[in-house]
Amino acid sequence: MKTLTVVSVHSSKVMKDFIALPKKLYANCQQFVPDLDADVRNMFNPKRNSGLSFSEVEGFVAYRNDEPVGRVVAIINRHANEKWNTKAVRFSYLDFIDDDEVSAILLHTVEQWGKSRGMNKVEGPLGITDYDKEGMLISDFDMMGSMVTYYNYPYYPVHMERLGYQKAVDWLSIRIKVPKETPAKYARVAKLAPEMFDVHTRILTKKEIRNGYIYKVFDLLNASFAPLFGFSAFTNDQAKEFMNIYLPLLKTEMIPVVENSKGELISIAVTIGSLSHALHKTKGKLFPFGWYHLLKALKWKNEDTVELLLIAVRPDMQGLGITAMLFDRLVEAYNKEGFEWAETGPQLEDNFKELSLWNALKPRYVKRRRCFQKDI
Numbered sequence: 001m002k003t004l005t006v007v008s009v010h011s012s013k014v015m016k017d018f019i020a021l022p023k024k025l026y027a028n029c030q031q032f033v034p035d036l037d038a039d040v041r042n043m044f045n046p047k048r049n050s051g052l053s054f055s056e057v058e059g060f061v062a063y064r065n066d067e068p069v070g071r072v073v074a075i076i077n078r079h080a081n082e083k084w085n086t087k088a089v090r091f092s093y094l095d096f097i098d099d100d101e102v103s104a105i106l107l108h109t110v111e112q113w114g115k116s117r118g119m120n121k122v123e124g125p126l127g128i129t130d131y132d133k134e135g136m137l138i139s140d141f142d143m144m145g146s147m148v149t150y151y152n153y154p155y156y157p158v159h160m161e162r163l164g165y166q167k168a169v170d171w172l173s174i175r176i177k178v179p180k181e182t183p184a185k186y187a188r189v190a191k192l193a194p195e196m197f198d199v200h201t202r203i204l205t206k207k208e209i210r211n212g213y214i215y216k217v218f219d220l221l222n223a224s225f226a227p228l229f230g231f232s233a234f235t236n237d238q239a240k241e242f243m244n245i246y247l248p249l250l251k252t253e254m255i256p257v258v259e260n261s262k263g264e265l266i267s268i269a270v271t272i273g274s275l276s277h278a279l280h281k282t283k284g285k286l287f288p289f290g291w292y293h294l295l296k297a298l299k300w301k302n303e304d305t306v307e308l309l310l311i312a313v314r315p316d317m318q319g320l321g322i323t324a325m326l327f328d329r330l331v332e333a334y335n336k337e338g339f340e341w342a343e344t345g346p347q348l349e350d351n352f353k354e355l356s357l358w359n360a361l362k363p364r365y366v367k368r369r370r371c372f373q374k375d376i
Contacts, residue, residue: 059072
């Protein structure tokens with residue numbers, strides 16, 4: 001008789017199994033983009049993840065006899081619960097074989113873990129922050145994943161519905177062909193906006209970002225994204241962590257900002273050449289050869305797609321065409337780098353302001369992702 005059990009990630013062996021499970025599950029899947037092993041470990045490390053100062057996190061691995069068959073992380077973000085006046089436990093890093101017993105025991109474990117801490121609702125996939133991976137893929141399973149999103153097999157959402165989980169929100173990614181020149185609509189606004197609103201675009205240096213500008217950026221993000229589903233404000237410690245992770249990977253020409261004459265940050269776009277194929281080749285490990293694949297993609301040979309990680313505009317300046325100034329800069333940079341396609345991270349399907357920004361670029365809406373929820 002095969003026994004199904006769930007074990008907390010409290011030992012090096014279970015952590016090893018937690019990290020290894022998706023690699024085995026997706027071993028023959030070309031669309032899967034693995035996390036780096038170090039990034040997964042750092043999620044549980046208070047010295048590397050300042051979000052743990054206001055969040056409780058517990059990882060679990062499901063075993064059938066001694067064989068890992070599933071994993072999940074349970075999260076309680078106290079800041080988010082206070083902001084949204086809810087008592088929600090989140091789940092993240094959910095992976096499982098196509099077996100109803102396995103998915104059921106994993107989600108049941110999260111539910112009971114949350115209930116024992118006073119929670120009355122489960123929702124996910126969601127991380128601690130809005131910039132952790134979120135949403136379960138429910139369409140376009142044949143498309144390549146990305147470094148900032150989950151990939152999962154088509155059976156995942158089927159299991160969620162069987163277990164009584166329902167839609168909370170959906171996100172969409174937007175894929176566009178990079179134009180050879182800025183579309184006339186954007187070019188016209190990009191020319192008029194500086195004079196009308198006393199603003200200008202410029203490119204930051206990595207030195208000034210490190211020397212404190214990063215806090216301006218995250219103040220802007222906190223203000224811009226405050227109304228979005230599940231969002232909780234970033235702390236300065238988190239801002240510094242994100243800077244340390246992403247800044248070495250970024251080319252400053254692809255993170256233009258808009259400022260006013262007082263030097264106040266009005267808007268920013270953060271974009272990066274896709275590392276999906278390079279990460280796929282690393283299999284989650286930088287050594288001995290994983291670093292080479294990443295370095296090649298970053299320095300010597302771009303993939304054909306650029307990822308638009310985020311665009312933020314100060315709330316009082318939204319709807320005034322400020323993003324056209326960013327697009328004008330980015331189209332030039334993308335063509336210089338030889339990118340053919342651009343793809344956004346997940347955008348809430350009801351965030352019409354954001355979605356409408358892309359209309360002049362003939363967007364294709366792809367990779368619908370869902371946050372599921374259930375009362376407990």
